[in-house]
Amino acid sequence: MADVNENRDPSKNIGVLKAMLQFLRPYKAQVVGASIALVFTATITLSIGQGIRLLVDEGFASGTPAMLNHALLVFMGLVFLLAVGTFTRFYLVSWIGERVSADIRKAVFDHVITLHPGFFETNLSGEIQSRITTDTTLLQTVIGSSVSIALRNALMFVGGIVWLIITNPKLTGMVLLSVPLIVVPILVFGRRVRALSRSSQDSIASVGSFVGEAIKNIKVLQAFNYQERDKALFGRHVEEAFQIAIRRINQRAWLSTAVILLVLGAIAAMLWVGGHDVLAGRISAGELAAFVFYALMVAASVGAISEVYGDLQRAAGATERLLELLAARSLIVPPEQPLPLPAMVQGELQMKAVCFAYPSRPDYLAINNLTLDVPAGSSMALVGSSGAGKSTLVDLLLRFYDVQGGSITFDGVELRDLSPETLRAQIALVPQQPVLFTGTVADNIRYGNPDASEAQMIEAAKAAYAHEFIERLPEGYESFVGEGGVRLSGGQRQRIAIARAILKDPKLLLLDEATSALDAESEFQVQQALQRLMKDRTTIVIAHRLATVVKVDKIAVLDHGQLAALGSHGELIKNSPLYARWASLQFDHADDTPTSEESQ
Numbered sequence: 001m002a003d004v005n006e007n008r009d010p011s012k013n014i015g016v017l018k019a020m021l022q023f024l025r026p027y028k029a030q031v032v033g034a035s036i037a038l039v040f041t042a043t044i045t046l047s048i049g050q051g052i053r054l055l056v057d058e059g060f061a062s063g064t065p066a067m068l069n070h071a072l073l074v075f076m077g078l079v080f081l082l083a084v085g086t087f088t089r090f091y092l093v094s095w096i097g098e099r100v101s102a103d104i105r106k107a108v109f110d111h112v113i114t115l116h117p118g119f120f121e122t123n124l125s126g127e128i129q130s131r132i133t134t135d136t137t138l139l140q141t142v143i144g145s146s147v148s149i150a151l152r153n154a155l156m157f158v159g160g161i162v163w164l165i166i167t168n169p170k171l172t173g174m175v176l177l178s179v180p181l182i183v184v185p186i187l188v189f190g191r192r193v194r195a196l197s198r199s200s201q202d203s204i205a206s207v208g209s210f211v212g213e214a215i216k217n218i219k220v221l222q223a224f225n226y227q228e229r230d231k232a233l234f235g236r237h238v239e240e241a242f243q244i245a246i247r248r249i250n251q252r253a254w255l256s257t258a259v260i261l262l263v264l265g266a267i268a269a270m271l272w273v274g275g276h277d278v279l280a281g282r283i284s285a286g287e288l289a290a291f292v293f294y295a296l297m298v299a300a301s302v303g304a305i306s307e308v309y310g311d312l313q314r315a316a317g318a319t320e321r322l323l324e325l326l327a328a329r330s331l332i333v334p335p336e337q338p339l340p341l342p343a344m345v346q347g348e349l350q351m352k353a354v355c356f357a358y359p360s361r362p363d364y365l366a367i368n369n370l371t372l373d374v375p376a377g378s379s380m381a382l383v384g385s386s387g388a389g390k391s392t393l394v395d396l397l398l399r400f401y402d403v404q405g406g407s408i409t410f411d412g413v414e415l416r417d418l419s420p421e422t423l424r425a426q427i428a429l430v431p432q433q434p435v436l437f438t439g440t441v442a443d444n445i446r447y448g449n450p451d452a453s454e455a456q457m458i459e460a461a462k463a464a465y466a467h468e469f470i471e472r473l474p475e476g477y478e479s480f481v482g483e484g485g486v487r488l489s490g491g492q493r494q495r496i497a498i499a500r501a502i503l504k505d506p507k508l509l510l511l512d513e514a515t516s517a518l519d520a521e522s523e524f525q526v527q528q529a530l531q532r533l534m535k536d537r538t539t540i541v542i543a544h545r546l547a548t549v550v551k552v553d554k555i556a557v558l559d560h561g562q563l564a565a566l567g568s569h570g571e572l573i574k575n576s577p578l579y580a581r582w583a584s585l586q587f588d589h590a591d592d593t594p595t596s597e598e599s600q
């Protein structure tokens, strides 16, 4: 666990841990049970000192075997109760730790995936991941052990001192004076050992990443004859790790020596002072034994509390980070009373004077006063140079962002008045880089409609011209696609993404054509699949291909977020110099190449 815990920043304010109480609320019974077990075991541990006193005074000193048997019986009884209590405490406390961290993980993930996509531009996925894994693991350790250790030892500390005073006030004064003398040096060495084990872990991690990089890029490494240099570099990393380890071992050795000298020295001093008291008849031998026991317990509890204090601080840091995530609010707010779509959804889109700027660039209008009508069932291509605002417009249609001016309506209903789920249920998105999730081909197609039957799923694959190649895969529809679909070719991935959209059967299709060149055969198949998909649906396509722009009903030419021209391919080639130039660059088509006057 240490390696996970060490690299997260602690917080000074361990009070934030209180916020985690809300996650404990459902498990009141377990918390009460664990608390009872905790107090019970602490009490038993404390009374073991009295057991020792009995054993010595009545068992040995009385000289009668019967008394010894009796004293031992009491002692064993206490030990048995302690064992049962410890089992219960350990089980319940660990259970609560695991349960609560599982709940927090779910709560954070459930919340995070509802946040607006813009949130993830400023919050990197790696950071969110580590909050859900590392920070919750940290909390699990703390709730599942550190808090219990701290409470138990606090009880032992207070109880131990009370018993010490009862047993012998004079010796107690001595112990209280000497506790800091013993504990402080041990803490100092302990802290140094911990700091060094952290840098030890860091240096081992850098050794690991060095090996990883070298092996991953072994061909480049060998092609550049870099072996000798890498051997030297690696050697340096390993030696550094060794030096740090030696420093740690050195401090550790001192720590053990200090513990033995100081703790046993203090016990010797206590035995000496106490022994004289016993000899003089001021206290019994049993009282002295019990006293040494309590003194050790008090010292150990101080040590344990200071050990877990660091954990508590780190857990407070983790809590702050998790609360921050839980407190993040989505900017895409579903309306209180969402309007329904008409019973027969047509798929008509109207954009009126739409203005939009990204939150990170508020003074630049990525979409500027854009007015466009897309009649139900028609197709429109968006074209324009890079950065013209095509993807932004598609994001607005999916309501990943809200427009700042003007309005977008779907079948006459303003997007803001619809619940995002209702809107997105009518839309299918086929992105430029088809996104496949780890799983089987069937899982990936079913992403479009998890309730679809086997037959419907295969039907969709056929319509997407994907059935044949899927059948040829080793396990057909049950073949794994690998992480992100690495086991499939680009064209195959696209056809699966298209099958997914076909299975969803949306009213509005948003298509971002792939720019990467496919071979002629795949290109042909993907085009065929797309034609089927676009039939009878409202389609907005970010077009990069001549084959697409010549087939759509209308082409909207965007320039710096504004509508520069609207018309068919033939019309635009004649009337829009911007389009003509764009087309000539894009398609490199002799027939369509504009004359030099046209191309500005």
Ligand SMILES: Nc1ncnc2c1ncn2[C@@H]1O[C@H](COP(=O)(O)OP(=O)(O)OP(=O)(O)O)[C@@H](O)[C@H]1O
Binding pocket: 121, 358, 359, 360, 361, 366, 384, 385, 386, 387, 388, 389, 390, 391, 392, 393
């Ligand atoms: N998340 C973002 N935050 C801030 N600005 C952005 C963001 N995404 C895009 N932009 C900016 O908005 C403008 C429009 O970008 P958009 O991605 O819509 O262009 P595009 O026409 O789709 O370009 P391409 O063809 O290269 O994909 C660009 O100036 C871009 O820099």
